[in-house]
Amino acid sequence: xxxxxxxxxxxxxxxxxxxxxxxxxxxxxxxxxxxxxxxxxxxxxxxxxxxxxxxxxxxxxxxxxxxxxxxxxxxxxxxxxxxxxxxxxxxxxxxxxxxxxxxxxxxxxxxxxxxxxxxxxxxxxxxxxxxxxxxxxxxxxxxxxxxxxxxxxxxxxx
Ligand SMILES: [Zn+2]
Numbered sequence: 347x348x349x350x351x352x353x354x355x356x357x358x359x360x361x362x363x364x365x366x367x368x369x370x371x372x373x374x375x376x377x378x379x380x381x382x383x384x385x386x387x388x389x390x391x392x393x394x395x396x397x398x399x400x401x402x403x404x405x406x407x408x409x410x411x412x413x414x415x416x417x418x419x420x421x422x423x424x425x426x427x428x429x430x431x432x433x434x435x436x437x438x439x440x441x442x443x444x445x446x447x448x449x450x451x452x453x454x455x456x457x458x459x460x461x462x463x464x465x466x467x468x469x470x471x472x473x474x475x476x477x478x479x480x481x482x483x484x485x486x487x488x489x490x491x492x493x494x495x496x497x498x499x500x501x502x503x504x
Pocket of ligand 1: 440
């Protein structure tokens with residue numbers, strides 16, 4: 347199994363602090379979820395870079411990399427901090443699943459055969475893509491458990 351270590355960029359450290367998100371608890375929650383899906387005896391450390399993408403409309407994972415980009419405001423301004431956190435966690439889980447598709451399942455970027463335009467339009471070609479559906483399903487399936495794991499390991503008050 348992989349033990350995940352998150353390496354947030356400098357800007358991201360501040361952004362996480364603003365949202366009272368504990369990145370240590372995030373990496374433990376990711377490790378536990380991943381271990382349930384791929385239980386293997388061999389332990390390997392895996393470093394993932396997390397970068398906040400200021401002003402972006404969506405979060406991104408570029409296939410073939412170990413880097414996840416999260417848009418800075420995937421929520422409405424009047425949402426509660428708790429809701430904001432859940433939304434950010436959903437984005438993280440979604441992109442984490444794309445990382446799994448690429449780095450564990452060997453899916454190539456070309457298999458997500460939609461364009462940036464399809465994505466921006468949020469059209470059928472994007473929405474019904476097999477791997478996008480899979481990432482959304484993953485996000486839905488694991489968000490509650492992820493939150494529970496996160497809560498167990500977060501530093502108090504976060
Ligand atoms: Zn996606």
